[in-house]
Structures are given as C-alpha cells and as structure tokens.
Amino acid sequence: AQSVAQPEDQVNVAEGNPLTVKCTYSVSGNPYLFWYVQYPNRGLQFLLKYITGDNLVKGSYGFEAEFNKSQTSFHLKKPSALVSDSALYFCAVRASNTGGFKTIFGAGTRLFVKA
Amino acid sequence: DTGVSQNPRHKITKRGQNVTFRCDPISEHNRLYWYRQTLGQGPEFLTYFQNEAQLEKSRLLSDRFSAERPKGSFSTLEIQRTEQGDSAMYLCASSTLEETQYFGPGTRLLVL
Numbered sequence: 331a332q333s334v335a336q337p338e339d340q341v342n343v344a345e346g347n348p349l350t351v352k353c354t355y356s357v358s359g360n361p362y363l364f365w366y367v368q369y370p371n372r373g374l375q376f377l378l379k380y381i382t383g384d385n386l387v388k389g390s391y392g393f394e395a396e397f398n399k400s401q402t403s404f405h406l407k408k409p410s411a412l413v414s415d416s417a418l419y420f421c422a423v424r425a426s427n428t429g430g431f432k433t434i435f436g437a438g439t440r441l442f443v444k445a
Numbered sequence: 446d447t448g449v450s451q452n453p454r455h456k457i458t459k460r461g462q463n464v465t466f467r468c469d470p471i472s473e474h475n476r477l478y479w480y481r482q483t484l485g486q487g488p489e490f491l492t493y494f495q496n497e498a499q500l501e502k503s504r505l506l507s508d509r510f511s512a513e514r515p516k517g518s519f520s521t522l523e524i525q526r527t528e529q530g531d532s533a534m535y536l537c538a539s540s541t542l543e544e545t546q547y548f549g550p551g552t553r554l555l556v557l
Contacts, residue, residue, distance in 0.1 A: 334487075362544055373449075374488070374536070374548040381544060420487050424544075431501050433478070433546070435487030 332357045334423050336436035343411045344444050351406040351439045353395075353421030363404040364422040364433070365395055374420065380404060381426075391415070411443045447471060449549035451537050457555045458527055465523045466552045470539030477520050478546060479512055480536040488536055494520060527556045 333356045343349045355361055365377040378389025380397040388394045395406045404421060421436045450469045458464050470477050475496050480488035491510070493501040496517040509527075514520040524531055534553050538546040 364544075364546075366548075373550045374538075376545050376547065379545060422487075431476075431478075431493040431495075432490045432503070434490065435480075437485070437487050 332423055332425055332432065332434045334421050334434050334436035336419075336421055336439045338439050339437075340440045340442060342442045342444065345413050346410050349408050349411045349415070349441065349443070351419050351421075351441060353404045353406065353436060354402050355404065355421070355423040356402060357423050357425045360426045361404075362424040362426050363395075363397060364424075365389065365393070365404075365406050366420045366422065366435075368418040368420065368438075370417075377406070377419075411441075413443050413445050416441055416443045449537055449539055449547055451535075451549040451552050453552060454550060455553050455555075457557065459557050460527060460529060462527055463523065463525045464527055464554065465521055466535055466537075466554075468520045468522070468537030468539075468549060470519070470537070471547055472518075474539035474541055474547070475517065476540045476542070476546075477514055478538045478540075479520070479522050480538065482534045482536055482551070483532075491522075524554075527554075529556050532556045 335354045363380040366374040368374050378387050380387050385397040393408050418438045420438050424433045452467045477494040479491040482488045492512050494514040497514050509525045512522045534551045536551045538548045540546045
C-alpha cells in the first residue's frame with residue numbers, strides 16, 4: 331500500500347537560514363512525488379514534482395527537493411528561508427506503474443519562519 | 446481567472462439532508478480528482494475521472510457518496526443522508542497527463 335510520512339508536525343527556522351521539511355514514502359514500483367503548500371484560507375499550490383530524470387528537482391519560490399530512492403525520501407529544501415514561506419507543506423506520492431491514479435498525501439508539516 | 450473553481454465555498458446542512466458540490470476544472474484538463482480534508486490532515490483521495498469516465502474510487506467512500514462528470518467538463522459530488530462525520534473541506538483538482546494537480550479553493554461542509 332502507498333503511504334507518505336512527514337515526521338515533523340512543525341519546523342521552526344530563522345529567516346535567512348536554510349530549511350528542510352522531511353518526507354519519506356512507501357510505494358510499489360516507481361513513485362511520482364510532489365510537494366504542495368497551503369497558505370491560510372487558500373487552496374493547495376503546487377511547488378515541485380519528481381517524475382523521472384535528475385534526482386534534484388527545482389521548483390517555485392526557490393524551493394528544491396532531492397529524490398533519494400535508497401532512503402525512499404523526498405525532502406523539501408530552501409537555502410534561505412523567508413518569513414513569507416511560513417505555511418503548511420504537504421508531500422504526496424502516486425505509484426507510476428500500477429495503473430492507479432490515487433495520490434496519497436502526508437499529514438502536513440507546518441513551517442514557521444521567524445524574523 | 447482560469448483556475449479550478451468550486452461552488453459553493455461553504456455549506457451548512459442538517460444531518461440527513463443531501464448536498465451537492467460542483468467543480469469546474471481548468472478547461473483543457475482531462476483529469477479531475479476529488480479529495481476530502483479534515484483539520485490537521487492532508488487531503489484524502491476520494492475519486493478520479495479521466496474525461497467523463499470515473500476510473501478510480503476510494504474504498505473509504507461510502508455508498509452515500511456519488512460523483513459525476515457527465516460531459517468531461519465540470520463535475521459534481523453528491524453526499525446523501527449527510528452525517529456529522531462528513532463535515533470536512535472537499536477539494537477538487539484537475540490536471541493534464543503531465544501529472545501536476547491544480548487545486549480549487551474547496552467547499553467547506555458543516556453538518557449539524
């Protein structure tokens with residue numbers, strides 16, 4: 331069965347410092363991996379995805395994520411955090427070769443960037 | 446605005462009533478998804494359409510839930526005989542074959 335784990339409910343970081351939001355997954359076969367962000371009273375916004383190719387994926391707003399197949403991880407990173415990055419972040423996975431379209435989301439990690 | 450739209454944005458109903466939500470996807474997107482999100486949780490997959498065909502439905506979805514996408518454009522999600530446990534945010538997303546899902550603002554349902 332597919333699953334996604336975001337081990338941290340909240341991540342606190344000072345503005346200007348690097349940030350990491352962790353995600354590990356379990357899926358049969360090759361994964362499609364995604365990160366979405368949710369701001370208060372707004373819908374989920376797509377940040378980046380890994381489908382195939384380079385393990386390091388760059389996305390919106392300076393975020394990037396690295397696909398690590400051996401560790402089944404897809405951690406979200408940013409070199410220098412901004413206060414405006416404070417939001418709820420969701421990792422998601424879909425199995426690419428089972429014929430299904432079910433996308434599984436993690437429970438979310440709240441990022442708090444302090445000025 | 447050419448994003449995904451959902452109506453209504455909020456719905457309050459009494460237990461036992463039926464409710465229907467509408468989703469209008471981005472026009473060229475042939476894939477449409479429904480999710481449910483409760484407080485403190487990530488979106489939970491409910492069902493998926495490719496064009497007008499409903500290709501996947503979560504086993505968690507009871508028989509009281511039904512979704513349609515009659516002409517491969519907009520979709521409706523109906524909940525019959527609502528229960529208090531149905532209170533949640535109902536999200537719609539659409540995509541092309543390149544997988545990125547674009548989400549609507551959601552419909553917040555409160556069952557009293």
